[in-house]
Structures are given as structure tokens and as C-alpha cells.
Amino acid sequence: MSLVKQSRRFVLAGLAMGLAAAALPSQAAEDVSFNTTYGLALRGFDPVGYFTENRAVKGLPTITTTYKGAIYEFASDANKATFLANPEKYVPQFGGFCAWATSQGYKADIDPHAFVVNDGKLYVNFSSFFRDKFHEDLKNNTAKAEANWAKVRTLTEIAR
Secondary structure: OOHHHHHHHHHHHHHHHHHHHHHOOOHHHHOOOOOOOOOOHHHHEOOOHHHHOOOOOEOEEEEEEEEOOEEEEEOOHHHHHHHHHOHHHHOEHHHHOOHHHHHHOOOEOOEEEEEEEEOOEEEEEOOHHHHHHHHHOHHHHHHHHHHHHHHHOOOOOOEO
């Protein structure tokens, strides 16, 4: 085979590989960290209940769905249907890890009862103390947590 033909083959093969790679979603976009410390998102509490009842409502192990690799439990079939209609509205921010900890640059577990719903988003925290600290300056703490999340989500150590 001539050198020209070999060069064309390598160029065409390189183009094909580049196009194939461009068509695939990036690994980083799929690498989302969810708090499933106890095998369930939100420790088995119903994500919809935070919005509809403004309290932590325990889900049932018989009414579940999996979303982005995390298992959610629901208090009713109606809540599950509500969730499935728009999951991004109900999933907790920062993968369900403590919002205050994320704002400080580390990853911590949660108490499902220590939450804040603000601007249509659910933020859960390690304890009521840290919920209150997060809520004291909600706007700035949310901005800090959002800025830190790309780094924090990759951490493997979780404060408990």
C-alpha cells in the first residue's frame, strides 16, 4: 500500500473516531453524586412531601422509583406520579448531601427533617443547627454551594 493511501486511512480513521467521540455524552455530565448512604435517596423520605406538606414525610418501601441511579420512596402513588412528571423539580440540590457542608467545601450526610425549600428547590442539611446556618444567609450560602458542587461531588469522604 502506498504511503499516500496509508495517510488517507489514518486521517479517515481519526475523523471517524473524533466524530464518534463527539456524539457520545461526556463522562463528566453523567458523573453525578447522589447521597444514598442508607441505600435510598433522602433516607427513604418522600421528595414530593417536602413541597406539598412542607415537612419530611416517610416514603413506603412498596412505592419507589429510580432516578439517575438513586432510589426514591413515596408516601403515595399520587406523589410518585407527581415526581415522575417532573423529577428535577423534586430532587434535592447537591445530590441530597448537606447544603451547608457543600457551601463550606465538603460533603456531609443529612437529617431528612433538617430542610429548606426555597425558590422551588429542596435543600437538606446535616442537622437543624446547620439548616439554620444555611438559612441565615440563604442567597450567599446557596451561591457558595453551587460554586463548590463540582469539586464536592467528587469527594469520597462523607461526614456523618
